[in-house]
Amino acid sequence: MKNINQKIVTQSDIDGKLIVVEGIDGSGKSTQIHLLDKWLSYKGINVFKTEWNSSEMVKEITSKGKKKGQLTPTTFSLLHATDFADRYERHILPLLRAGYFVLADRYVFTAFARDVVRGCNPSWVRKVYNFAIKPHFTFYFRVPVDIAVDRILVGRPKLKYYEAGMDLNLSNDEYESYRIFQGRIIEQYDTMVETEGFTVIDGTLDIEEQQKMVRNKIMAILSSSKYKQMNIKQKK
Amino acid sequence: MKNINQKIVTQSDIDGKLIVVEGIDGSGKSTQIHLLDKWLSYKGINVFKTEWNSSEMVKEITSKGKKKGQLTPTTFSLLHATDFADRYERHILPLLRAGYFVLADRYVFTAFARDVVRGCNPSWVRKVYNFAIKPHFTFYFRVPVDIAVDRILVGRPKLKYYEAGMDLNLSNDEYESYRIFQGRIIEQYDTMVETEGFTVIDGTLDIEEQQKMVRNKIMAILSSSKYKQMNIKQKK
Numbered sequence: 001m002k003n004i005n006q007k008i009v010t011q012s013d014i015d016g017k018l019i020v021v022e023g024i025d026g027s028g029k030s031t032q033i034h035l036l037d038k039w040l041s042y043k044g045i046n047v048f049k050t051e052w053n054s055s056e057m058v059k060e061i062t063s064k065g066k067k068k069g070q071l072t073p074t075t076f077s078l079l080h081a082t083d084f085a086d087r088y089e090r091h092i093l094p095l096l097r098a099g100y101f102v103l104a105d106r107y108v109f110t111a112f113a114r115d116v117v118r119g120c121n122p123s124w125v126r127k128v129y130n131f132a133i134k135p136h137f138t139f140y141f142r143v144p145v146d147i148a149v150d151r152i153l154v155g156r157p158k159l160k161y162y163e164a165g166m167d168l169n170l171s172n173d174e175y176e177s178y179r180i181f182q183g184r185i186i187e188q189y190d191t192m193v194e195t196e197g198f199t200v201i202d203g204t205l206d207i208e209e210q211q212k213m214v215r216n217k218i219m220a221i222l223s224s225s226k227y228k229q230m231n232i233k234q235k236k
Numbered sequence: 237m238k239n240i241n242q243k244i245v246t247q248s249d250i251d252g253k254l255i256v257v258e259g260i261d262g263s264g265k266s267t268q269i270h271l272l273d274k275w276l277s278y279k280g281i282n283v284f285k286t287e288w289n290s291s292e293m294v295k296e297i298t299s300k301g302k303k304k305g306q307l308t309p310t311t312f313s314l315l316h317a318t319d320f321a322d323r324y325e326r327h328i329l330p331l332l333r334a335g336y337f338v339l340a341d342r343y344v345f346t347a348f349a350r351d352v353v354r355g356c357n358p359s360w361v362r363k364v365y366n367f368a369i370k371p372h373f374t375f376y377f378r379v380p381v382d383i384a385v386d387r388i389l390v391g392r393p394k395l396k397y398y399e400a401g402m403d404l405n406l407s408n409d410e411y412e413s414y415r416i417f418q419g420r421i422i423e424q425y426d427t428m429v430e431t432e433g434f435t436v437i438d439g440t441l442d443i444e445e446q447q448k449m450v451r452n453k454i455m456a457i458l459s460s461s462k463y464k465q466m467n468i469k470q471k472k
Contacts (some may be wrong), residue, residue, distance in 0.1 A: 072321070072325045074324075074325060079318050081314050082311055085308070085311045085314050086311045088310075090308075121367075128364050131310055
């Protein structure tokens with residue numbers, strides 16, 4: 001075990017910046033963070049991109065549990081929290097301390113939205129994740145559920161059981177279930193706009209237009225002296 | 237996923253009784269719960285015994301993570317919480333609802349003690365586990381660290397790395413490390429006696445004498461009418 005004592009880290013403890021994108025599948029957030037990554041890297045800034053649910057440690061057990069249909073909302077939530085904590089402590093936090101721009105494709109807000117839709121207590125979920133630093137910017141790509149869902153369902157791909165929210169007994173039709181499930185997640189995101197300080201981006205706009213808005217926001221951090229000095233292409 | 241909405245269950249929601257034993261390894265708690273199990277079963281009461289860390293779901297990943305030494309205090313804590321939640325929601329809670337006497341060899345207090353010794357924030361750990369019902373009785377078997385450790389170390393068994401607390405850098409000698417580690421866990425248990433309402437049993441007394449104290453306490457519940465009616469040997 002690494003000797004990392006659990007201590008709430010605040011923005012003043014780190015040199016880096018944490019930029020988060022949130023939104024339902026099909027909201028275009030991954031495209032936007034990809035473009036932001038390229039732009040920041042081009043500017044010579046050390047960038048590290050991280051995705052939800054990518055820790056090797058618990059990937060296996062999560063998919064095993066999902067397959068067996070044995071997970072309850074609490075164990076589902078705690079497994080994802082373990083996965084996140086692993087990535088957070090081994091990648092996100094060390095790189096933030098080292099001055100990186102960490103770009104997170106989904107962060108704790110994804111858990112806040114999904115776990116609550118699945119039946120977890122909202123304040124409990126927030127407490128479980130309270131070790132995680134508050135992002136410098138959280139961009140929330142808001143799109144009407146039908147637009148996002150249509151983007152995902154082009155060609156009618158096979159949806160996974162949990163992905164479609166079939167466990168919630170919303171509908172016997174998986175596409176219909178998916179639509180209702182995504183709609184409920186949007187409702188959760190919407191409640192967080194104020195409380196979590198999301199920067200809302202209209203995800204129905206042109207990709208370039210959205211990216212311009214994102215970059216304008218980030219520009220404010222970049223013009224601080226520290227990052228100006230880093231404005232030379234560095235090896236990543 | 238089972239459709240178990242996360243809701244804090246209180247003692248008034250269940251018909252069963254939750255009896256917990258806590259104490260460090262070598263405190264004699266497992267012997268006492270074994271004897272209690274036999275006694276209650278003989279009385280015709282439906283008993284279910286459960287142990288810490290016995291869920292198949294996360295056993296594999298925990299031992300994998302432990303082997304690799306990749307766990308931080310937070311991920312270590314969350315993995316055990318997931319394991320516990322799995323057992324809690326699939327066994328403990330349903331059986332409590334069904335009126336069983338659930339006997340738990342270690343419960344959330346083990347996490348409160350160990351995770352805090354490993355560096356987790358005490359109030360965070362308690363919040364993570366706040367879905368778990370408060371036990372009707374928690375017997376804490378208190379023994380001086382040297383007595384408990386000597387019981388365990390008879391024959392100098394090979395201690396596992398984490399079992400000996402080697403990750404805490406307490407000593408290069410694993411037996412010395414184990415002793416210090418267990419001493420710190422006792423300190424944590426001692427802080428919980430008042431706050432968690434432990435019934436303290438002197439673990440240095442004769443086995444029979446301790447068991448008599450335990451049974452006397454349990455007797456109070458048994459004399460309530462509901463359990464009197466069950467006082468006929470039933471199939472388990």
